[in-house]
Amino acid sequence: MIERILGHIDENMDASLERWRAFLSIPSVGTDPAHDADTRRAAEWLAGELRDIGFEAGVRETEGQPMVVGHWTPDAATAKAAGERPHLLYYGHYDVQPADPLDLWTSPPFDPQIVEGPNGPRMVARGAVDDKGQVMTWLEAFRAWRNVAGGPPMPVTVFVEGEEESSSVNLEPFMKAHADELRADVCVISDTGMPGVDRPAVTTMLRGIVYVEVTLQGPTHDLHSGMYGGAVPNPINELTALLAGLHDADRRVTLKGFYDRVADLDPGQIEAWNRTGFDEEAFLASAGLQQSAGEAGRSVLERIWSRPTLDINGIWGGYQGAGSKTVIASTASAKLSCRLVPDMDPQRVLASIERYFEENCPAGCRVKVSNLGCGGPIRVPTDSAFVQAAMRAAGKVFPNEAVLIGCGGSIPVAASVRRILGMESLLLGFGLDDDRVHSPNEKFDLVCFERGIKTHARLLDELAAKTEGG
Amino acid sequence: MIERILGHIDENMDASLERWRAFLSIPSVGTDPAHDADTRRAAEWLAGELRDIGFEAGVRETEGQPMVVGHWTPDAATAKAAGERPHLLYYGHYDVQPADPLDLWTSPPFDPQIVEGPNGPRMVARGAVDDKGQVMTWLEAFRAWRNVAGGPPMPVTVFVEGEEESSSVNLEPFMKAHADELRADVCVISDTGMPGVDRPAVTTMLRGIVYVEVTLQGPTHDLHSGMYGGAVPNPINELTALLAGLHDADRRVTLKGFYDRVADLDPGQIEAWNRTGFDEEAFLASAGLQQSAGEAGRSVLERIWSRPTLDINGIWGGYQGAGSKTVIASTASAKLSCRLVPDMDPQRVLASIERYFEENCPAGCRVKVSNLGCGGPIRVPTDSAFVQAAMRAAGKVFPNEAVLIGCGGSIPVAASVRRILGMESLLLGFGLDDDRVHSPNEKFDLVCFERGIKTHARLLDELAAKTEGG
Numbered sequence A, B: 001m002i003e004r005i006l007g008h009i010d011e012n013m014d015a016s017l018e019r020w021r022a023f024l025s026i027p028s029v030g031t032d033p034a035h036d037a038d039t040r041r042a043a044e045w046l047a048g049e050l051r052d053i054g055f056e057a058g059v060r061e062t063e064g065q066p067m068v069v070g071h072w073t074p075d076a077a078t079a080k081a082a083g084e085r086p087h088l089l090y091y092g093h094y095d096v097q098p099a100d101p102l103d104l105w106t107s108p109p110f111d112p113q114i115v116e117g118p119n120g121p122r123m124v125a126r127g128a129v130d131d132k133g134q135v136m137t138w139l140e141a142f143r144a145w146r147n148v149a150g151g152p153p154m155p156v157t158v159f160v161e162g163e164e165e166s167s168s169v170n171l172e173p174f175m176k177a178h179a180d181e182l183r184a185d186v187c188v189i190s191d192t193g194m195p196g197v198d199r200p201a202v203t204t205m206l207r208g209i210v211y212v213e214v215t216l217q218g219p220t221h222d223l224h225s226g227m228y229g230g231a232v233p234n235p236i237n238e239l240t241a242l243l244a245g246l247h248d249a250d251r252r253v254t255l256k257g258f259y260d261r262v263a264d265l266d267p268g269q270i271e272a273w274n275r276t277g278f279d280e281e282a283f284l285a286s287a288g289l290q291q292s293a294g295e296a297g298r299s300v301l302e303r304i305w306s307r308p309t310l311d312i313n314g315i316w317g318g319y320q321g322a323g324s325k326t327v328i329a330s331t332a333s334a335k336l337s338c339r340l341v342p343d344m345d346p347q348r349v350l351a352s353i354e355r356y357f358e359e360n361c362p363a364g365c366r367v368k369v370s371n372l373g374c375g376g377p378i379r380v381p382t383d384s385a386f387v388q389a390a391m392r393a394a395g396k397v398f399p400n401e402a403v404l405i406g407c408g409g410s411i412p413v414a415a416s417v418r419r420i421l422g423m424e425s426l427l428l429g430f431g432l433d434d435d436r437v438h439s440p441n442e443k444f445d446l447v448c449f450e451r452g453i454k455t456h457a458r459l460l461d462e463l464a465a466k467t468e469g470g
Helices: A002-011 A013-024 A033-052 A076-084 A132-149 A171-177 A235-244 A267-274 A280-285 A300-306 A346-359 A385-397 A412-421 A446-469 B002-011 B013-024 B033-052 B076-084 B132-149 B171-177 B235-244 B267-274 B280-285 B300-306 B346-359 B385-397 B412-421 B446-469
Strands: A056-060 A067-072 A088-093 A113-117 A120-124 A156-161 A186-189 A201-206 A208-217 A309-318 A331-340 A366-375 A403-407 A425-427 A443-445 B056-060 B067-072 B088-093 B113-117 B120-124 B156-161 B186-189 B201-206 B208-217 B309-318 B331-340 B366-375 B403-407 B425-427 B443-445
Touching: A002 A013, A002 A132, A002 A446, A013 A033, A013 A120, A013 A132, A013 A446, A033 A056, A033 A067, A033 A132, A033 A156, A088 A132, A088 A412, A120 A446, A132 A446, A171 A412, A186 A412, A201 A385, A201 A425, A208 A235, A208 A346, A208 A412, A235 A309, A235 A331, A235 B235, A235 B309, A267 A300, A267 A403, A280 A300, A300 A403, A309 B235, A331 A346, A346 A366, A366 A412, A385 A425, A385 A446, A412 A425, A443 A446, B002 B013, B002 B132, B002 B446, B013 B033, B013 B120, B013 B132, B013 B446, B033 B056, B033 B067, B033 B132, B033 B156, B088 B132, B088 B412, B120 B446, B132 B446, B171 B412, B186 B412, B201 B385, B201 B425, B208 B235, B208 B346, B208 B412, B235 B309, B235 B331, B267 B300, B267 B403, B280 B300, B300 B403, B331 B346, B346 B366, B366 B412, B385 B425, B385 B446, B412 B425, B443 B446
Parallel strands: A088 A156, A088 A186, A186 A425, A201 A403, B088 B156, B088 B186, B186 B425, B201 B403
Antiparallel strands: A056 A067, A067 A156, A113 A120, A120 A443, A208 A331, A208 A366, A309 A331, A309 B309, B056 B067, B067 B156, B113 B120, B120 B443, B208 B331, B208 B366, B309 B331
16 A cells, blocks of 8 residues: 555656645745735645645634644544554644845745756755745645545644744644644654755754844934944944853853753763764855854754754844945844753743843943744654654665754744643654755755655554554 | 125025025935936036136036036235135035935935924934035125125135045045145135034044944855854854954953054143033933943043044844844844044054954954045144134124034045145034934034024135235
């Protein structure tokens, strides 16, 4: 049966690519109100796809972008067996990052193009991998099961949000309000990566995040730097000093208590990571760099998988145009975020950031810190039956066995799922370091897309078989 | 004669205001190529005004914005006497600062409005005072002399540039190429201020300036802060650290040798300044501040008139839109400028800035420092006959005697005039601290405008009389 399903996936790949293209063509920039209509259109499109493959699915309203929820209930034939099989919840997001800076794209971000790359053809578009492409991997797996076997061999619930790139403000309220409807045995999430195109992975450690915007106000209006310079507080001078004070000479974050709850890695974990075949040089090269930076005395893998960070994501103030303007700006602003690791508490970190800026606000200035979103770090038990099934499934599709990895990114939903629904997550993603996630020319290699679909198809088979086995 | 001229000025004030309005209505933002046509239009308008009052005047081409040059030669009647009188050169600029941020203007910046203020009616527009309004004060004085007495009582040369707000790139080449045509006995400049509406002043100390743009590049493209954060150089983190390093805890500039040539003020000078009736509280209030900032152990007047500074005039990098974007930017940039005092050398300061960024450029980053303009500081001999004549003229027009002051701003032309034409400058301006120069809602009080015209009319009389006297 599974062989027929895999064959069906190959035979119908062109149609899969067309559906993927259609999804990518909708500029669902959830964080930008100007794209609200597009974002809703993406939700409607997705609900339609789910109904098309036999799911009972629809778009649900929230305070912000709508949620897509769908349910698959096995037919009578498989009902009995299905009863003993695990109930799966699939999470994803249909919103994408803003596409700017537009001038750095080689093709329009929402006009998907298939071009040749080192790993063969790749899809280039905003959202190609994050997360539309990855959502399509399990959606197309369901479709293959539907067309060959009538549908997935166990109950499946799907929920896909439109605010992941804008801090999932309405995700937890929705989960709380619909906990009974969403509860299952495990939450499958495809929003992570793997060490290489031939080396699949299950992610068992994720960093959390705290994201804030800081604005410092000095004079009530812009001033002439000649008339006032040297005698009044310059908000840009002051803000750069405050921001610089957030790191010490060893590039450690100076926020009070920042490292208090940072769990040290057990040697075994570092051991395991060293076996993932992580290529530090290639990783840096994917950013156009020859050398790494960051916290002293830590390897690149430790830094991105197991250490907390503080990055300024944006800064602005004063004159940014051509030529010179001798002005002292009235305000200066910055967006900054911390990546958190187990067992850091986002609320504590947020409070320490607020305290830092309040306590160090320069004389004559006023400071405002706005919370743009928080999410906790997570660690998945590596002995979970679902993790093991995913490793088997991936191992059968890819040339190499799957490995367990960490991830520098944040998937706050995983922490929410555990806290609110009492379920672990299975983080099975197919992205690569060079996918330019959140950057111009984001891409997803077709080979990763195809292997992702097949791995998800096999995962359903493994989970059905396993329970039959015993 | 002078009384009739002053009467004529009063009788024709409405017409003066109309001409001033026409000048202000031309958006001559010289630094912005999009306004090149407007900038040229302002030059043509000015040349027309000069021809209208008997000057031989025209627009001269440069590599950038055109120069307006005009000559007044006394007619036969006054020729003989005029021969013994000083030949005056008047400098000004017809370009204005960019008007942004536009949303903070209460009326369109190039739609001049007369509104009521604490000192009576005021003209609100970009360039109201800097420098179109001040140029009009001597232009209208010439017109009154023309209408009542046939013209100024001595030879007058006028040259007005269109690049003062963009570092006067073509000013010195033009002065060198036309030195013989421009040479006179003194250069009169109205681009400075006075302590109060009833307290005129002659400025005898001006700060110079060095203005640069710095860009720091890290990764070759924007990166996902989760995937890379903590392991790669973040250009915004690094730039804020570099900028913060330019000041120490006492807010002194840390650039090597920055203070080496800073002349200490003689107590007499500080004495004199304390007699100018400078109101520190009012000065700060004009910026919406209660307390001053800046170099430790210095008074506000010392800081703005006699101490060098370093201000960041603009900064930008990464995501500046609504919501959050977890990006590590590829580049970060800032515009910064130093105000220089006697006897600092702009070229040395520029070199020390370049060296600072090169020597401290973080591993994995590249830094670029662009020179956006330099100008030296100047000190005018207070015993000059021209300074004395200006003090007498102003004292007869204003309720109070004139005082000698310093100025935090920079008028690079004064240094160029001395070096290239071998002439001193007479800095006689009528601006106030609350004129919002370079800010939204820039204004010039009509009382200052009127007294400025009358002071310039009287200055011609004083300089003519003086030479007759002896």
